[in-house]
Amino acid sequence: MRLLFPLVALTLALAGCPRGGARQDGPPDVRYGVDPCDRCQMIVSEERFAAAYLTPSGAARRFDDLGCLTAHPQERAELVAEVWVHDHETRAWLRGRDAWLVRAPDLITPMGTGLVAVSDEARARALVARAGGELLTFEAFMALGPRAWPARGEAP
Amino acid sequence: MRPRDALLLLALLAPAARAGDTWTVGPGDDLARALEAAEDGDTVVVDGGVHAPVVVTRRLALEGRGWPVIDGGGRGTVVKLAAAGASLRGFVVRGSGSSLDDENSGITVAAPDVRVEGNRVEEALFGVSLAHARGSVVADNVITGKALDVARRGDAIRVWYSDDVRLERNVVTRGRDVVLWYSAHLTVADNEVTDGRYGLHFMYTDDADIQRNRLVGNSVGVYLMYSRRLRMSHNAVVGNRGPSGFGLGLKDMDECDVTDNVFADNRVGAYVDNSPREAQSFLIFRRNLFAGNDTGVALLPSVRKNTYSENAFVDNGEHVGVLGGGTLGANAWSDGGRGNFWSDYAGYDRDGDGVGDVPYRSERLFEHLAQRHPELKLFVYTPAANAVELAARAVPLVRPQPKLLDDAPLVAPVVPAGVPRGAATAGAPLVLSSAGLVALAALVIFGVSHRGPPACSGGTPAGPGAILRRRGRTAGTPVAVSSDVVNLEAVTKRFGQALALDGLTLTVRQGEALAFWGANGAGKTTALRCLLGVIPFQGRVTLAGHDVRRAGKAARRLVGFVPQELTFHDDLTVRESLAFYARLKRVPAGDDALLARLGLAEHAHKAVRELSGGLKQRLAVALALLGDPPLLVLDEPTANLDAPARASLVALLAELKAAGKTLVFTSHRLEEVLALADRVVLLEGGRLAADVPPRDLGERLxxxxxxxxxxxxxxxxxxxxxxxxxxxxxxxxxxxxxxxxxxxxxxxxxxxxxxxxxxxxxxxxxxxxxxxxxx
CATH class of the missing domain: 3.30.70.980 (YebC, transcriptional regulation domain)
Known part of the structure; x- marks a missing residue:
């Protein structure tokens, strides 16, 4: 029992540490090729599709695809404080609310949702003109949830 | 019409060319122009040469002779097959561009019923990419990706909106993923995928068959998502140790059957998330081998309706993990009275029906803590983890609720059959490891798969004093110098109400040979299992100072074990078996000297199935000698041999003893005890009845x-x-x-x-x- 106590104490101490190096004032660090997506457990490899959100307590959730980002809080009933996405073309981080979100089924994204983001309306509309699909408001994007994917058995 | 030179035909405007003609393109000819001239149904034969990228817009058969090259020069896509029924066979396709955005590919297929067969795709960002290519076949190709960081690579094979596609016998390396999305009725068989991110990634792919593939050394072996009715059988999924390191991942899958596969040396053998997804659905795992994974099977606590039966869980860091903690009561761990084989099962099979008489319970406290707090996995295999288990045994109040209960555990593993050995095109260590892992049981049942090389190995037999030179539980930690290699102190073992060992105390000195003798049930095999530290017991066992429970890894590193019942993979040769087990143990492979020493040199290239019983027993000894352990433990080593083979094996063991090995063995044959043993320990009802020289045994009998x-x-x-x-x-x-x-x-x-x-x-x-x- 004497040996057990320090380990249990260490357990409790570790459990109290926040994960992932989240920063309250910016996007979290993502180790590309290392970090798994918090929803699908696929490895987050492509910066242009990677996304993240912070919970009100500052915990970071990382995703390989915008579809996973919108699905995860609904599936886990988790509150979202801030969403971060990448500009699909420049790779720059964008706040979700500042991004122009495009859903273009012909774009091949890591989880096949065709969801990408860009930083300005002109490029977003050009992308839709080029690849098809539609523009989404941030609210409509976050409301997609698991519907970011087609119903099973249907082509997107 | 006879075959003719394409340019000549072009010069004549080929007025007579008709469907079904054969066109020949030489090394200096313009392939693109020949393709323009040919018509649907024609065959274009290309004799060598290096050619520029092409787009095939007619139903042509392109046949390469002498490996003609189509070179993209590092730009764009190299070959595009855009005509239904076209085919490409026998080409080297190389040098695509490097744009992920533009999906630069070696070969793209954009039409149905296309065949891509027997090509070599090299230095391509995406290898073979199919979209809207129903009924196509991609077979017998060798696809090698660009030497880029995995995140910058494209997919080695991509199947997209293409039902009824067959991927067969392809050898893929250094790609990103093999992606199969939004496509039904796929057949993926006999492929080999190594050094990628996702060996196979299925999504929205109902009714797929995944058979006899080898997924080795990728970040993840196979990931199945959002699909139903997938059948996965006879695949070798080995050494996939990326950040998540799943051998097999399942997410939102329904009605899946995972049977007769090998999942070995992955971080997680199989990971199950929300599968099955639907209330009336199911997931079946049957007759799979989970060996040497950090976690055999990891399930999210919400997982229900999984059935696991006749699987073998062998020497995993933890056999079954519940991510986030909890129990797995809503899943079945047996079916039809047949559970699974668990290498740490400590029960017994009194009626000999192959099913243990007491349930298997997975309830390790440290695992329980580590699942709740993954950071603690840093302490796996450390004294701290052992301390926790010790405390759990001493203080039942802190024992966790069992994660699972298998009420019909098997006492011997069911070995998956028909798992591929591997192609000659792959690196030898990988080839050997995946198939060889099938030959699990004999060596690893008792936990002798070594996790690291000996501190001081050397290739020669361990002579006197070797045991002391080989020590080192951790760097810089001295071990008490002692000539006692084996030390049992008051070892007691109960199976339920039955007392199998009762306070057994003995020592075995370096270079000594000790035989256990006694009737069935006297405790001989139980004593060996306690000595190996693979079943819980009261008392203490040390091997050269290493406590087999507190420092089990270090202790077992000193042991070579030969079980009574041998299980090999019959398709492997003797040399392949040695190489495989060497990799499993992470020790140098046995060399020709070892084979010669064991009398196996002339049989090195024979398949194990061709060996006699005596030679198989010699092979088992050879495997036990890998890494040159100083202590050999043998359970009835001659039980299944005829008289000449017995004599031969006894002579071999005598040689090993003379070379300084310490032997501990069980036997029922007086002549071999007399020939080998320095001491005989007689066990009666689990108690030490006598510890005598061999000559006294005869008098007693x-x-x-x-x-x-x-x-x-x-x-x-x-x-x-x-x-x-x-x-x-x-x-x-x-x-x-x-x-x-x-x-x-x-x-x-x-x-x-x-x-x-x-x-x-x-x-x-x-x-x-x-x-x-x-x-």
Whole structure:
């Protein structure tokens, strides 16, 4: 029992540490090729599709695809404080609310949702003109949830 | 029309070319122009040369002879097959661009019923990419990606909106993923995928068959998502150790059958998330081998309706993990009275039906803590983890609720059959490892898969003092110098109410050979299992100072074990078997000297199935000697051999002993005990009855009488069971059974049979003398 106590104490101490190096004032660090997506457990490899959100307590959730980002809080009933996405073309981080979100089924994204983001309306509309699909408001994007994917058995 | 030079035809405007013609393109000819000239149904034969990228817009068969090259020069896509029914065969396709955005590919297929067969795709960002290509076939290609960081690579094969596609016998390396999305009725068989991110990634791919593939050394072996009715069988999924490191991942899958696969040396053998997804659905894992994974199977706590039966869980860091903690009560761990084999199962099989008589319970406290707090996995295999388990045993209050309960655990593993050995095109270590892992049981059941090389290996037999040179539980941690290699202190083991070992205390000195002798149930094998530290017991066992429970890894590193029942992969050769186990143990592979020493040199290239029983036993000894362990533990090493093979093996073991090995073995044969042992420990009812020189064993045995029991034929089996249950050792004769008994207890077997209602026709005491012994 004497040996057990320090380990249990260490357990409790570790459990109290926040994960992932989240920063309250910016996007979290993502180790590309290392970090798994918090929803699908696929490895987050492509910066242009990677996304993240912070919970009100500052915990970071990382995703390989915008579809996973919108699905995860609904599936886990988790509150979202801030969403971060990448500009699909420049790779720059964008706040979700500042991004122009495009859903273009012909774009091949890591989880096949065709969801990408860009930083300005002109490029977003050009992308839709080029690849098809539609523009989404941030609210409509976050409301997609698991519907970011087609119903099973249907082509997107 | 005869084959003709394409340019000549072009010059003549080929007015007579008709469908079904054959066009020939030489090394200096313009392939693109030939393709323009050809018509649907034509064949274009390309004889060598290096050609520029092409787009095929007609139903043509492109046939390469002498490996003609189509070179993209590092720009764009190299070959595009855009006509239904086109085919490409026998080409080297190389040098695509490097744009992920534009999906630069070696070969793209954009039409149905296309065949891409027998090509080499090299230095391509995406290898073969299919979209809207229903009914196409991609077979027998060798696809090698660009030497880029994995995140910058494209997919080696991509199947997109293409039903009824077949991927067969492709060899893929250094790609990102093999992606199969939004496509139904796929067949993925006999492929080999190495050094990628996702060996196979299925999404929205109902009704797929995944068979006999080898997924080796990727970040993740196979990931199945959002699909139903997938059948995965006879695949080798080995060494996938990326950040998540799943051998197989399942997310939102329904009605899947995962059968006869090998999942070995992955971080997680199989990861299950929300599968099955639907209430009336199911997920079946049957006859798979989970060996040497950090976690055999990891399930999210919400997982329900999984059925696991006849799988073998062997030497995983933890066999089953619940991510986030919890229990797995809503899943079935047996089916039809058959559970799974668990290498740490500590029960027994009294009636010999192959199913343990006490349930298997997974309830390790440290695992429980580590699942709740993954950071603690840093402490796996450390004294801290052992301390937790010790505390859990000492203080039952802190024992966690069992994660799972298998009420019909198997006492021997079911080995998956038909798992691919691997192609000659892959690196030898990988080839050997995946298939060889199938040959799990004999070596790893008792936990002798070494996690690291010996501190001081060397290629020569361990001579006197070797045991002391090989020590080192951790760097800089001295171990008490002692000539006692084995030390058992008051070792007691109970199986339920049965006392299998009762306070056994003994030591074995370096270079000594000790034999355990006793009847069935006397405790011989239990003593060996305690010595190996693979079952819980009371008391203490150390091997050269390493406590087998507190420092089990270090202790077992010193042991080579030869089990009584051998299980090999029959398709492997002797040399391949050695190489595989060497990789599993992470020790140098045995060299020719080892083979020669074991009398196996001339059989090195034979498949194990071709070996005699004696040679198989020698192979088992060779495997035990990998890494040159100083201590050999053998359980009835000659039990299944004929007389010449027995003599040969005993001579071999004598040589090993003379070379300095310490031997601990069980036996029922007096002659081999006399030939090998320095001491004999007689066990009776789990207690040490005597510790004597071998010559004294004969004297003790001579005090026995042989009782012949004459039985009706139909009663023999029942009588045998009754006597064995009573701890006696009957042997069958033509007329019934004979049994060795103490002269003062000649009536005991008769009373046992009468009380059990077994008809006894007659009996006689034939002689007194040396006991035959059998155990």
């Amino acid at each position: 001579r005090a026995h009488a042989t009782l012949h029991l004459l039985l009706p034929p139909l009663a023999v089996e029942r009588a045998e069971a009754v006597l064995v249950d009573a701890g006696l050792l009957p042997t069958r004769t033509g007329a019934g059974l004979s049994v060795e008994v103490d002269p003062a207890e000649k009536g005991r077997p008769i009373a046992l049979l009468v009380n059990a209602g077994v008809p006894l026709a007659d009996f006689e005491v034939a002689r007194t003398g040396a006991a035959a012994g059998r155990s």
